[in-house]
Amino acid sequence: MVNTTVLGFPRMGSDRQLKKLVEAYWNGKVTLPELTSGAQKIRASSWDQMKSLGLDFVTVGDFSLYDHILDTAIMFNVVPPRFQEHFKNELDIIYSEVASNTFDLSKWQDIYFALARGIENNKSTQNNCVGEQDCNNQKKDGGLPSLEMKKWFDTNYHSLVPEISSESDYKLVNLSLVEEFEHAKKLGHNARAVIVGPITFLYYCKLKDSLNEDSNKYSHAKKLIKVYAELIIRLENAGCEWIQFDEPILSTDIDDNIKEYFQYFYKNIDLELENQKKNLGVVNYKKKIKFLLANYFGDYNDILSLALELPFDGYHFDLVYGKKDLSESLFRNYSTDKVISLGIIDGRNIWKNDSAESETILNAALKYIPNISAISGSILCDESNPKLNRSLDYQSRKKLQSEIFKLPLLPTTSIGSFPQTLELRKYRQQYKKGEITKDEYDEFIYKKTEQCIQWQLDLGIDVLVHGEYERNDMVEFFGENMTGFTTTKNGWVQSYGSRCVKPPIIYADVSRVRPMTLEITKFAQDKAWEISNNKNIRVKGMLTGPVTIIQWSFVRNDVHISRVAEQIAYAIREEVLDLEKNGIEIIQVDEPAIREGLPLRSENHEVYKKWAVNGFKLSTSGVKNETMIHTHMCYSDFNEILPLIKRMDTDVLTVENSKSDLKLITENCDFAENYHAGIGPGIYDVHSPIIPSKKEIYTRLAALLKVFEKDALWVNPDCGNKTRTEEQVDLSLKNMIAVAKELRALI
Ligand code: MET
Ligand SMILES: [Zn+2]
Known part of the structure; x- marks a missing residue:
């Protein structure tokens, strides 16, 4: 039997209803209950749309008020220490309620947005930092910095970067996904729950380990297995039949370490589920819920045979961006009792689907579709063409x-x-x-x-x-x-x-x-x-x-x-x-x-x-x-x-990096050692409303001066000022310029 479905649905709404709702909440124009019910309405209308289009499943878990990685982090209590401290009272209440099996989603809302957007002027964090890394992060006189952002694979979407460490206390503390599923079910939908798989989640996490320097972030999959299992049991109890684990990390070059933990997690999750159910006193503890492994943005490549051996009930293949899977062992070794999900519509572009082509793929799913990657006949292939090169090298131009x-x-x-x-x-x-x-x-x-x-x-x-x-x-x-x-x-x-x-x-x-x-x-x-x-x-x-x-x-x-x-x-x-x-x-x-x-x-x-x-x-x-x-x-x-970057041969490169606290450039010195043209590492984060203090700017510039040649360094913010207010820009630039002038006189 053939079913039709999508891996997820755009969450913003055709008229950006979600944006307007969330921003109205931030501006105090909408109350928390209004935010919640507004979001529910947006979700419900997406489900209606999916149903009326004739899809056999709707998806839950693909919606988010800000970002799906942040949702996953919050669900599993991945809250950085600076926020734990700030929200200590609120979190204590949440944890004690969770201990008695009460999950009040609304209590998380402000913590959730604080992680996403940072907190301004928080006096209580002053002088509380441990170690230099933390000091940088605390923005002592400027509040709490938000989580960093990282591009979602090769798209222009930015996910947040949760912070983990050996002290991370993973527990299931937020059941928004289960609630969403129940909502869809109540409205009569056949819903599949979408969750970010642990390996892709960890790929987006940043390890901030002061205790354990050699720690490997993917090894956290071993700890996460417990909380994932808890969540899965709750979904199963709510009547959910399918869970889609999004693991687009499989479309990247993955090393043996990642492979090991990928294998570990999915090999052991069934056992973990059974054990937890036994502990809960469930008589029939065999897993009922089914798992779909969703890799997208590319092909499985050399992980395919390993993936096929794991106990998934179905696999998704991206036949638009992962054409190679079609030619490989895919259908040869595919077990007939497993569901196969074929991505035949390009969800990242707007062109009307060529249904004849889709039919061909579906009918003869075995056929190899050649990859159109012919870059020839273009001037861009001819490195030595004078049109592509300046006549003098950088030093002479300088x-x-x-x-x-x-x-x-x-x-x-x-x-x-x-x-x-x-x-x-x-x-x-x-x-x-x-x-x-x-x-x-x-x-x-x-x-x-x-x-x-x-x-x-x-x-x-x-x-x-x-x-x-x-x-x-x-x-x-x-x-x-x-x-x-x-x-x-x-x-x-x-x-x-x-x-x-x-x-x-x-x-x-x-x-x-x-x-x-x-x-x-x-x-x-x-x-x-x-x-x-x-x-x-x-x-x-x-x-x-x-x-x-x-x-x-x-x-x-x-x-x-x-x-x-x-x-x-x-x-x-x-x-x-x-x-x-x-x-x-x-x-x-x-x-x-x-x-x-x-x-x-x-x-x-x-x-x-x-x-x-x-x-x-x-x-x-x-x-x-x-x-x-x-x-x-x-x-x-x-x-x-x-x-x-070096091949681009520019005279000056300005880069965003303040969200990473200059670490990319100062600690790991490859860049500084090997890049000798003009360089302007962003000296403060324009994405945050917080005004960078002179002290903070000074510290950063001083660190940069240690690794870059002084006559190569430029001083600039990390990106354009367009999203800030004029007042914020004025104050920030004043501080920046004052520090540059002071330092100039000293070097
Ligand atoms: C996203 S990069 C933005 C560069 C552009 N020149 C600006 O300042 O906004
Ligand atoms: Zn930029």
Whole structure:
């Protein structure tokens, strides 16, 4: 028998109902009971939609008020010590209730959002840190930092990173999943529960072990087995028939250590269930509930035979991104008493499904579908093409540039955007609705830009930006100004928490029709010269690179992606050259998404690196050696992509890293030892409303100065300022600039 189902359903709602609800709760406009019932309504309407589409199962557990990894962490009591301490009273009540089998979900709500968003100004945490690592994390005078974020595999969604240690006390303390299941059942749905599998969960966890330095985070699977089993028994008792364990980690290169714990957990979970049931006095303790192993985003590759030996009742195969599974031993060795789940619709893109193709896959599930990975015939393959390379190497360019720019040591700059204020958003909306004219809108944008220049001159920042007020989104803006793109009204994709983006669609050949940023950048530069009466004040041109434009769009799939990259790169190159011709001498081409595009399997890395690196170089290397090229990247393990970054050959790289407390760059020194061009490691976290203190900035800069050459270091926030308020930006930049100036005098 063939059933139809989905692995999960978008949680945000077509009109971002969830975002609005959650933000209203944060702003105190909606009460906790209203939040709860609002969320229930959103879930229920998704189930209705799944049912009316004719699916045989609905899913529960795929919904989340903020993030599904955070949900998993909360469910199993993974609360970092700083929050345990802060919420001691609340947690004591929760734990004592749990001990008497009472689970009050509402008691978790504020703790949950605090982990996600941090807490401002918490005096009680002052001077309570143990060891340097904790000190960094405590933001002594600035409250409690939220959990870090990490990209969800190769997508642009950000998950939170739970913190575990040998002291983690895993226990089942939150039953929201069971409650959701019961709700769906009451509404008459046949629901499958979706949970993040332990290995994927641990992949997202960060080990903060001060006690046990050699500890291996995956070994925590041994401890987690108990709490997972407890949860499963509760779901089974509630009448749940299927559990889907999401383990997309299987689509990555997994080492023997991960393999060992993957095998350990799923081999032993049945036994654990039986033991717990026996202890509970259940007579018929054999497992009734069924397990589906869901791997997606790629193929099982060499883990397939191991996975097939484990006691799962069904397996999901991603036949869109994991085509290789089809060709392998899949159907040859597949036991007929196991359910097979075939992912034949591309859930990550918007193209209407080719049902003839799906039929072919279904009918002859054994046939190999060749992987279209032909990157040939593109200029991006030809490393030595002069169009891809600057004529001088970095050191020689640096000499030329330092003579021209005369920047001080530790030059200060920002990443580009300035606050998208309520007023600005109102103007944009009015303009989009046709309530104000283009001239009125432009007048406002230019006024804001001028004010931003004045503001930065007052602050004394060394390299200015125009503020990016004219763009709502760094990809959408370029999409709107090039051919081959179209936009959607409701194609929302969750980025993190309540934040959503609306990726454009690339449906045809891309080219630039007109200059896109020239006018406003030139305006900003002229204003800067006029106001300061100083030709040495420079405004950075601000563009988005081809990789990020591709990663954050729905891309046509009828030509190889390197073709699309090549076309976008030519368009950006034209813009770069126009800026340069008009006196812009520092140009930043942002590539925040470069890491997330890296294929999950290393065997596919080189093809990606080729088009990604060369796409960036084609965009930027047409300039004179005197022109300074910056790039910016976020959310990356920079050590991991160091060779790729070096190949990009930029003059200055600014990176997000303050959420990782500079550890990636300072402790694990690969990066510092091997990267010798200009570098601006984000000196504070713009994602948090907390103002970084001078002391904190000083400590970080001092740490950086120990590992980087002083004339290579730039001082900047870790990402754009657009989500902050003007006041927050002002105070943060003031502190940052003051510290840079102080330190400059000392080194
Ligand atoms: C996500 S990276 C953002 C870079 C962009 N220039 C900005 O400042 O917003
Ligand atoms: Zn960024």
